[in-house]
Amino acid sequence: MAYVNTNFTKVSESYLFVEVARRIKAYQEKHPEAKIIKMGIGDVTRPIVPAVIEALHKAVDEMGTAAGFRGYGPEQGYAFLRDKIRDFDFKSRGIDIESDEIFVSDGAKSDCGNIGDILGTQNIIAVTDPVYPVYVDTNVMAGRAGDFDGIKYSQIYYMPVTQANGFVPALPDRHVDIIYLCFPNNPTGTTLTTSQLKVWVDYALREKSIILFDAAYEAFITDDDVPHSIFEIEGARQCAIEFRSFSKTAGFTGLRCGYTVVPKELVAYTEDGKPVALNKLWNRRQSTKFNGTAYIVQRAAEAVYSTEGRKQIMENIAYYRENARLMKETFESIGMPAFGGKNSPYVWIKTPLDSWTFFDRLLDECHVVGTPGVGFGPSGESYFRLTAFATHEATREAMERIKQWKL
Amino acid sequence: MAYVNTNFTKVSESYLFVEVARRIKAYQEKHPEAKIIKMGIGDVTRPIVPAVIEALHKAVDEMGTAAGFRGYGPEQGYAFLRDKIRDFDFKSRGIDIESDEIFVSDGAKSDCGNIGDILGTQNIIAVTDPVYPVYVDTNVMAGRAGDFDGIKYSQIYYMPVTQANGFVPALPDRHVDIIYLCFPNNPTGTTLTTSQLKVWVDYALREKSIILFDAAYEAFITDDDVPHSIFEIEGARQCAIEFRSFSKTAGFTGLRCGYTVVPKELVAYTEDGKPVALNKLWNRRQSTKFNGTAYIVQRAAEAVYSTEGRKQIMENIAYYRENARLMKETFESIGMPAFGGKNSPYVWIKTPLDSWTFFDRLLDECHVVGTPGVGFGPSGESYFRLTAFATHEATREAMERIKQWKL
Structure with a gap:
């Protein structure tokens, strides 16, 4: 059976x-x-903007020739794209992220959902409330949520973000293992300042928790004191994974491309407290259960970084x-x-x-x-x-x- | 922690x-x-063949216009492609598969890996030996494999396919819950005839097991008595999931498109024997942890079915x-x-x-x-x-x- x-x-x-x-x-x-x-x-x-359309046509033409054809690519993404991401999204802001910490995918939704594969089912999850439903539903599927009472799941820790607290979630009053933060936020559209986000990094470092930071709306940031990446915060390399997307940045909702940053310092623990590096585990997950993003789509994403x-x-x-x-x-x-x-x-x-x-x-x-x-x-x-x-x-x-x- | x-x-x-x-x-x-x-x-x-290249260029041009732009598509794939698959890959062979049993994805590797999400971790897995490593590794990750002794995993049932048995695996001598079959086979290149595959369908029906049938190499079949789909076998709708790919069929290894067929009759059981329909669960999995395959790639796949x-x-x-x-x-x-x-x-x-x-x-x-x-x-x-x-x-x-x- x-x-x-x-x-x-x-x-x-x-x-x-x-x-x-x-x-x-x-x-x-x-x-x-x-x-x-x-x-x-x-x-x-x-x-889709003309520079990206042009890159797509060029890549399509390549695929139609014996010399230009590309079959299986690296599961983690082509170097031409990972290097551009490193330089433009991180180095240019003074953030130290290497190309082999960047995993190109078919979108942030897949990565937000699949990241749970490498994390233990016993982790206590915290989400903001209201929240993008994917964070909750994927944890229900993995057995981390407990039972639903019609409003909430018994084992999920909900952190209200409302007018009452200025849309800044309060630190949990108990230990939590995994914290989903999405800023600029869906659905509230609100942000955290650098110092407000630092409070969370400090909590995660203290508690050996992991922050899953969804930065899908990063391109809309205009205020100077709103971080574009959690890795602007000192210590985040030890406690955070970041999800990025070309969907809202460059209209790729129908082209499907995003990426996830897993720093090499980041660890999660076995039951007996042995640290395991997550960069290597995510690499193994993606190599085993994913076969890379379409070459032509990666060329399209690369064109997003052209002048x-x-x-x-x-x-x-x-x-x-x-x-x-x-x-x-x-x-x-x-x-x-x-x-x-x-x-x-x-x-x-x-x-x-x-x-x-x-x-x-x-x-x-x-x-x-x-x-x-x-x-x-x-x-x-x-x-x-x-x-x-x-x-x-x-x-x-x-x-x-x-x-x-x-x- | x-x-x-x-x-x-x-x-x-x-x-x-x-x-x-x-x-x-x-x-x-x-x-x-x-x-x-x-x-x-x-x-x-x-x-990539000219008809597909042409379809790609056309779809890229659409994406560059306000009228033709497509954002998020259905997670299960566009109807234009699912209907073509239904008609050409199934109906044309007299197989009764409906469009809403077909889930378009970014490739068979992803689906082979992700299908385990909807199945219990207590299932006993059977694989042929030698085998495509993804079947084994994804089950190790999910906790279904037991310990590795340097050659085999303790909880996986291995079924030799060698010259000695004519590359036809023998039925397990014990109950197994999930059986991976890939025919035409990777790596052996051998096939099962319709009557040889029927033995497995009969076993699965008897044991209430599920066959995960990988038909990625289907396009290479020339012999008349080799089934192109497990759904050619009577009863398979009650016991099988089939994975298909455009990779080997149409050179899509770098374009990323495949699909998975989950019949509506197919169920798996709760511990107390209650049947749960898997079509609905896979639909939920894909809707929650996947956001569809690129529109332009689906148009490319559609062109594979043109004259x-x-x-x-x-x-x-x-x-x-x-x-x-x-x-x-x-x-x-x-x-x-x-x-x-x-x-x-x-x-x-x-x-x-x-x-x-x-x-x-x-x-x-x-x-x-x-x-x-x-x-x-x-x-x-x-x-x-x-x-x-x-x-x-x-x-x-x-x-x-x-x-x-x-x-």
């Missing part, structure tokens, strides 16, 4: 986006004339940022506190209603769609997420409607 | 290809004049097949039994020496490199693997040298 991994049966079904889609559909059927503007989806919309490529992707980021600025300003102008939207494509609104009621009224009265904050966790209740990925025109139109809105 | 997954520390280091590379390098340094022909690597060499694409990839397969035929014939002509090479790009030679001595003498006396069979498992001792992926010219030259060889 083949046995199932019963932990999978404990994963709570997420109806968030399904329910959002259902309500939109029902509304549109009842009100076919309504011009609904969707600002709920966390996916980019601007096309033209950088200029072009920053124009796209600026485009989204202008949307975010306008959205934040609009909600504040009608008396609703709005967070994020500056170093992030997400605007997180504190509503006077519960999240789903706000959703229904915004849809009904403004024909604008967003995502109920409670869908990201209990501390997201009465919050609401809007994304800056619509066009300028759609964003302006939506904000005009909201300015006229009598809630 | 963050804990490591100590199972990772049990993975035996594979020095096979490292040692092969070391010996080649040492030899070449000592004999710089030697024209070494490499026939050890299991990677294709023919460029032109199919014609062009079959020309490449025929090219490799002709190499394999010549290699098999050559070794037989000098009195060494050679297997595979007909429905497979691999030729598996029974040598009169141990695998590594044969390696050294073939390198020294013919300047030809292959892979020592013992590197794939203890039952591979005294065998030797050659691959058909060199050019015609290099293959002919290597075979001429071997014909003159006095071993």
Whole structure:
């Protein structure tokens, strides 16, 4: 008899986006004339920039010739890309990361999910609340979460990030082994300053914990005191893994490329306290259960670092940022506190209603769609997420409607 | 204190290809004049065919326009590709597989490795010997292998496939839960007929076991009585998962695309015997820990099924097949039994020496490199693997040298 991994049966079904889609559909059927503007989806919309398109065409042509064809590549990524990442994302900021600490992959979601492979199932996990559901669900699947009571898992430590604490999570009041931090944050759009992040590095060093730092939204950072990488903090090489993505940086959501940094100093422990280096283990995991990212996609990622490529992707980021600025300003102008939207494509609104009621009224009265904050966790209740990925025109139109809105 | 997954520390280091590379390098340094022909690597060499290149360029252009841009796609793959797979790889052979039983991925290696996520760690695993190391190593990582004694893992059931049993593994003499079968086989290049595979399906149905069927080399099949899919066998929908790849079929080793078929009837059990459907669990795994394969790569895979694409990839397969035929014939002509090479790009030679001595003498006396069979498992001792992926010219030259060889 083949046995199932019963932990999978404990994963709570997420109806968030399904329910959002259902309500939109029902509304549109009842009100076919309504011009609904969707600002709920966390996916980019601007096309891939010309420098990257050019690199893709060139790499495709190579693959069609005997001399240029590339078969299996290094599972860790080609040196041409890893070296560019090292130089532009780290060395240029004075951060000491070597190419063999960088593992190129098909995206940060895969890596965030797969990193658990190399960690023991007995680790106590801490997540912020609200939270990107992948951190929780992958730990449920691995048997680290305990039982679900309809709101929370019994063995996961939840750290609220709300207006009450300025969206800065408090240190746990007990020991935790693994801490997921995503800053700039999804869904709140808020950030930690260098000194606020240092508190976490110090905790992790003291407790021999590991921080899994998700920096997928790094490209949106404008403030000087917001770290682009956790490795800007002294000591982070001893306690952190960082996930990066080209998805939001360069619109690669449909091209699939990201990378993970595992410093050579980083260790986790056996039950009897023997340290084991995680760089080597992640290398072994990726070599065994992954066969590298497509060559043409790695050439595309390389082009993101060219002079033209950088200029072009920053124009796209600026485009989204202008949307975010306008959205934040609009909600504040009608008396609703709005967070994020500056170093992030997400605007997180504190509503006077519960999240789903706000959703229904915004849809009904403004024909604008967003995502109920409670869908990201209990501390997201009465919050609401809007994304800056619509066009300028759609964003302006939506904000005009909201300015006229009598809630 | 963050804990490591100590199972990772049990993975035996594979020095096979490292040692092969070391010996080649040492030899070449000592004999710089030697024209070494490499026939050890299991990677294709023919460029991507024109129909696929054209589809890639078209998809790249789409990604550069606002109208054609595609962001996050379905984690399971786009319908345009899943439907083509269903029609051409299954329906056309009279096999009843639906599109929502097909999960497109970045390759069969990822899927072979990740499938263990949804299966309990208490399952007893059976593998053929010799074997593709990924099946074993991923189970070591998951804690299903026991301890390594230098040759075998204590909890894995090994099924020899050798000349003695005609490369047809015998049914286990005890119950096993999960059975890995790869046919056409890597490394032996041998196949099972439909009736030989049916024995395994019947066993799995009787024992409520699951067969993980790796059909990565399916495109090389020429014999009529060799099944292209395990789902040609009645009852397989109740007991099998199948892995497929565009790597060997269409030269996608550097483009990364494969797929996995999980029938809706297939279940695994909880400890107390409750059946759980695996299609839904794999869907959940992929939705949570994977974000789909690049759109442009899926368009490339779609083009493999076009009239032109199919014609062009079959020309490449025929090219490799002709190499394999010549290699098999050559070794037989000098009195060494050679297997595979007909429905497979691999030729598996029974040598009169141990695998590594044969390696050294073939390198020294013919300047030809292959892979020592013992590197794939203890039952591979005294065998030797050659691959058909060199050019015609290099293959002919290597075979001429071997014909003159006095071993």
